[in-house]
Amino acid sequence: MKQFSTGLALFLTLLSVMGCPPASQSQKKMKPLFRINAVLDTGKEPSFLVTDDFDIDGNLDLVVLNSGEHTMSVYKGKGDGSFKDQVQYKTGADPICLAVADFNSDGFKDIAELNYQDQDIQIFLNTARGGFRNTGKVIKPGKIPINLIAGDFNEDGYPDLAVSLRFHKIAILFGKGTGGFKDPVAISVKGQPTGLVVGDYNHDKHVDVAVALAGSGHVGVEILWGDGKGQFEKSKVFKGGGQPLTIANVDANNDGFMDLVTSSNSLHAMTMLMNNRDKTFKTLQDFSAGEFPKFVAAEDFTGDGIVDLAISNSTHDTVSVTLGRGDGTFVYPPIKHFVDEYPQGLVAGDFNKDGRMDIAVSNRDKNLLTVMLKKNTAQPRQFVPKPASS
Ligand SMILES: [Ca+2]
Ligand SMILES: [Ca+2]
Numbered sequence: 001m002k003q004f005s006t007g008l009a010l011f012l013t014l015l016s017v018m019g020c021p022p023a024s025q026s027q028k029k030m031k032p033l034f035r036i037n038a039v040l041d042t043g044k045e046p047s048f049l050v051t052d053d054f055d056i057d058g059n060l061d062l063v064v065l066n067s068g069e070h071t072m073s074v075y076k077g078k079g080d081g082s083f084k085d086q087v088q089y090k091t092g093a094d095p096i097c098l099a100v101a102d103f104n105s106d107g108f109k110d111i112a113e114l115n116y117q118d119q120d121i122q123i124f125l126n127t128a129r130g131g132f133r134n135t136g137k138v139i140k141p142g143k144i145p146i147n148l149i150a151g152d153f154n155e156d157g158y159p160d161l162a163v164s165l166r167f168h169k170i171a172i173l174f175g176k177g178t179g180g181f182k183d184p185v186a187i188s189v190k191g192q193p194t195g196l197v198v199g200d201y202n203h204d205k206h207v208d209v210a211v212a213l214a215g216s217g218h219v220g221v222e223i224l225w226g227d228g229k230g231q232f233e234k235s236k237v238f239k240g241g242g243q244p245l246t247i248a249n250v251d252a253n254n255d256g257f258m259d260l261v262t263s264s265n266s267l268h269a270m271t272m273l274m275n276n277r278d279k280t281f282k283t284l285q286d287f288s289a290g291e292f293p294k295f296v297a298a299e300d301f302t303g304d305g306i307v308d309l310a311i312s313n314s315t316h317d318t319v320s321v322t323l324g325r326g327d328g329t330f331v332y333p334p335i336k337h338f339v340d341e342y343p344q345g346l347v348a349g350d351f352n353k354d355g356r357m358d359i360a361v362s363n364r365d366k367n368l369l370t371v372m373l374k375k376n377t378a379q380p381r382q383f384v385p386k387p388a389s390s
């Protein structure tokens, strides 16, 4: 692991000074919320990133797919914002996406990993000591799979998979609870599916799938309303961005119903779909939160009870944080944080266990992960008065 050097810190400070925003914006410009704490080596072209506590030691760990060399890197968290050196596992060709769930019912979370070039899924079972074991079984979900997510769609207690297939289909693979899966069942959707996310968007206690649709023709978000028996009712296509590639859950107005946000990479736009609580969504106006946005994480980064968004901006080497107003709109301009070249995968988690959300991001063109910790913006400790009785 490379510790963040003061030289780089100075360089980043200079960069942020030199990148002068227009005068009208500079007045509102806010200081960075995060500081870079650690920079971790990855394999070639790190892309999709997740965080979870895989070895159940109370510390969040990281897993990143290295798309340029067909490997996956696992980093055990130390709980102080730093991580142990990577352990690499061989994947299929061009790994692009992974889903985390306990697929073999042993209490430890496993990984289903999607290989774009091989058009297959491989399952890595948790060894219960922070390592993984490839089951050796190759799952073929259908032609040109591009994304996957886990959820228990038939409510048998075993996690299943939903996989978006380029040609207008979502494949559902029901888990057997052993690390194996039944043959895929294909559901047609109206457009070209890209990103997927699961949630119970209508509060009927059955998990639903939200599908981002890009390409030509139908563009937006289609919901597959789950019935808890593995069947789905298809919604109409809600407007949801120009060419949405990624989609995330966010309860932007704190009403307990999950809303959705999409990112349209080439159009530099984010789009909020507000949940009307009646199985429809109201699409708000697109907003800008950075350049060539890739992945988004929704968390309350400032601690005011209102959810904010962190976005990786691939071509501008930044993570931008845009603060929520609590009504589905976000403050402009976003707060920029310079990371390294071509940030892609992005996750939020409390890596140093101080109660504040931190961020990790994969930098494709430098083969690095950047771990940024939330700064403590509260009053300095020395100004806290001692109790009168002491
Ligand atoms: Ca851990
Ligand atoms: Ca397991």
Ligand SMILES: [Ca+2]
Residues within 6 Å of the ligand: 151, 152, 153, 154, 155, 156, 157, 158, 159, 160, 174, 175
């Ligand atoms: Ca299931």
Ligand SMILES: [Ca+2]
Residues within 6 Å of the ligand: 199, 200, 201, 202, 203, 204, 205, 206, 207, 208, 225, 226
């Ligand atoms: Ca539901």
